Amino acid sequence: MKSDTLPGIVKADGEQPVFSVGERVAISVRFPVGHYRAPQYIRGKNGVIEAVMEPPAVNNEEEGFGRNAGRKRHYYRVAIPLSDLWPGYGGSVADGLRIEVYENWLERI
Amino acid sequence: MHSHDHTPINVPDVEPGYYEIMETAMRELLAEKGLIQPAEIRRQIEVLDSRTPQLGAKVVARAWVDPDFRARLLANGRSACEELGITFYDDTQLIVLENTRDIHNLIVCTLCSCYPRPVLGLPPDWYKQKPYRARAVREPRNVLAEFGTVIPEDVEIRVSDSTAMVRYLVLPQRPNGTDTWSEEELALLVTRDAMIGVATIEAQERKVQ
Numbered sequence: 193m194k195s196d197t198l199p200g201i202v203k204a205d206g207e208q209p210v211f212s213v214g215e216r217v218a219i220s221v222r223f224p225v226g227h228y229r230a231p232q233y234i235r236g237k238n239g240v241i242e243a244v245m246e247p248p249a250v251n252n253e254e255e256g257f258g259r260n261a262g263r264k265r266h267y268y269r270v271a272i273p274l275s276d277l278w279p280g281y282g283g284s285v286a287d288g289l290r291i292e293v294y295e296n297w298l299e300r301i
Numbered sequence: 302m303h304s305h306d307h308t309p310i311n312v313p314d315v316e317p318g319y320y321e322i323m324e325t326a327m328r329e330l331l332a333e334k335g336l337i338q339p340a341e342i343r344r345q346i347e348v349l350d351s352r353t354p355q356l357g358a359k360v361v362a363r364a365w366v367d368p369d370f371r372a373r374l375l376a377n378g379r380s381a382c383e384e385l386g387i388t389f390y391d392d393t394q395l396i397v398l399e400n401t402r403d404i405h406n407l408i409v410c411t412l413c414s415c416y417p418r419p420v421l422g423l424p425p426d427w428y429k430q431k432p433y434r435a436r437a438v439r440e441p442r443n444v445l446a447e448f449g450t451v452i453p454e455d456v457e458i459r460v461s462d463s464t465a466m467v468r469y470l471v472l473p474q475r476p477n478g479t480d481t482w483s484e485e486e487l488a489l490l491v492t493r494d495a496m497i498g499v500a501t502i503e504a505q506e507r508k509v510q
Contacts, residue, residue, distance in 0.1 A: 229464045231411050233438065245394070249466040267465050269396075274441075274460070283442045286457040292465040 209248075209266040210295055215241045217270065218299045229253040230297040234289075238301060239272040242290065251294055267294045348390055352422040356387060357470060358491035360420060364397075365475045366484045375399055378470060382420055389419045398461060399472045400498070405452050407445065407460045407498035408469040409437035415463035417470045421496060428497065438462060448499040471496050476504035 211217055221236040229252055248264040274287040281287070317325070331337045360382055364371040374381035378395030389395070395417060398406035410416065411434045416424035427433050436444050441458050445451070452458060461469045473495040479487060494500035 227412075229412065231462070231464065233411070245465070245467060252465060269467075274438075274458075278439055282440065283458060284454050284456075287441065287459075288457070289438060289460050289462060291462040292467050294465065 206265065209244045209268075211241050211244070211266075211268060211298060211300075213241050213243060216301045217241060217268075218301050219270075219293060220297055220299050227253065227256060230293055231291075233277060234270075234272060234291060234293070237272055237277060239270040239293075241268050242271045243269040245269060245292060251296070253294070265294050265296065267292050268298065270298075349418065349423060352387075352419055354421050354491075354493035354496065355488070356422070357417070357420045357493070357496045358488045360385065360387070360470070361472060361491045361496065362484045362488035364472055365487055371472075374472070387419055391419065392466070393417075393419070394467045395420065395470060396461075396467055397470050397472050398459070398498075400474045400501075402456070402474075404457050404459055405445075405498065405501075406469075406471045407437060407441050407458060408463065408471060409434060409460060410463040411435070411438055412464060415468060417468040417496075419468075420470055421493060425493070445499060448494065450500050471498040473502045476502050478504045 216238060217240070218238050219230060219234045219236065223232075223235075245267045248266045251263060251265045254263070270291055270293050272289045272291070273285065274283065274289055275281040275285050277289060328342065332339055360374070363385070364374050370381060370384075373384070374397050378397040379389055379393075381397075382395060383389070398408070400406055409428075414424055414429040416428060418424075433444065438460050441460050442452060445458075463469060473491065475487070476490065479490070490502055490505065492500060492502065495502045
C-alpha cells in the first residue's frame with residue numbers, strides 16, 4: 193500500500209483480499225452437491241499463498257449455477273507439496289502443486 | 302453398368318450422445334429465438350481455428366531472443382501476448398511458467414480441459430481425458446516418463462492445475478547450441494508438448510537456412 197494513501201477510508205466487504213502472500217491456509221472440507229471448482233483432492237489439505245491473483249474474478253462455480261452472476265471474488269495461487277497430497281508419493285519432496293482457489297474455499301490455520 | 306467393387310466407406314453409425322443432443326437442441330433453440338446467429342457460431346470457430354501451437358512457439362522464441370519481452374511475459378503473460386496481437390477472447394489471464402535447470406513445470410486441468418486456447422488453440426485429446434488429468438497431479442514423474450521425458454530427482458516438478466480464470470503456458474528452456482539461431486529458426490523447435498510441459502526441447506538440425 194502506498195504511503196500517501198488517505199486515512200479513514202472504510203473498505204466494503206470483499207474489496208480487499210483476506211489472505212496475503214506467504215500465509216498458510218487450509219482448503220475447507222465441504223461437499224456441496226454439483227460442480228465446484230475446488231477439486232476434492234485438495235479439500236482438507238494445507239497450503240501456502242503464493243500469489244494473490246489480480247484482478248478478482250467472477251466466482252465461476254456460483255456462476256455455473258446461475259447465482260452471483262457478475263459477482264467477483266478474490267482468489268489465490270496456492271502451493272501444496274505433492275507429498276502432503278499423496279501419502280507415499282514417490283517423487284522428490286520438493287515436488288509441488290500450484291492451484292487457484294477462491295477465497296470462499298480457504299480457511300485460516 | 303460398371304462392375305468394379307465399391308468398398309463401403311466405413312463410418313461407424315453411432316447414435317449421438319446425451320450431451321451432443323443437448324448441445325444441438327440448445328444451439329438451434331438459441332438461433333430460433335434470435336439470441337445468437339449461426340454466423341456468430343461460425344465466426345467463433347474461425348477464431349479458435351486461428352489459434353495454433355505455432356502461435357505459442359513464436360511467443361516462446363521471442364522470449365528467448367528478447368530479454369525485455371521475456372521479463373514482461375513472465376510478469377504478465379496476457380499483456381505480453383497482446384503486444385503480439387494475441388487477443389484473449391475468453392477473458393482468461395495467462396501465467397507463463399519458466400522452466401529452469403532447477404524447476405520443471407507441467408500444466409493440467411483436473412476438473413475439465415482449461416487450456417491456454419488463445420495462445421495454443423484446442424488441447425490434444427489426451428489432455429482432456431481422465432488418465433492424464435488424474436495422474437498428472439498424482440504421479441507427474443511417471444506421466445512425464447511415459448512421454449519420454451525423464452526429469453532428474455534434483456529438479457523440482459511443479460504441477461499447475463487450472464481451476465479458475467488463469468491459464469498456464471510453459472516457457473521451455475532454450476536448447477544448448479542455439480546461440481546463433483534466429484528467432485524464426487527457434488520458433489520451429491518449439492512444440493505444443495513442450496509448452497504444456499510434457500516434453501523438453503532438444504536442439505535438432507536447423508530447419509531454416
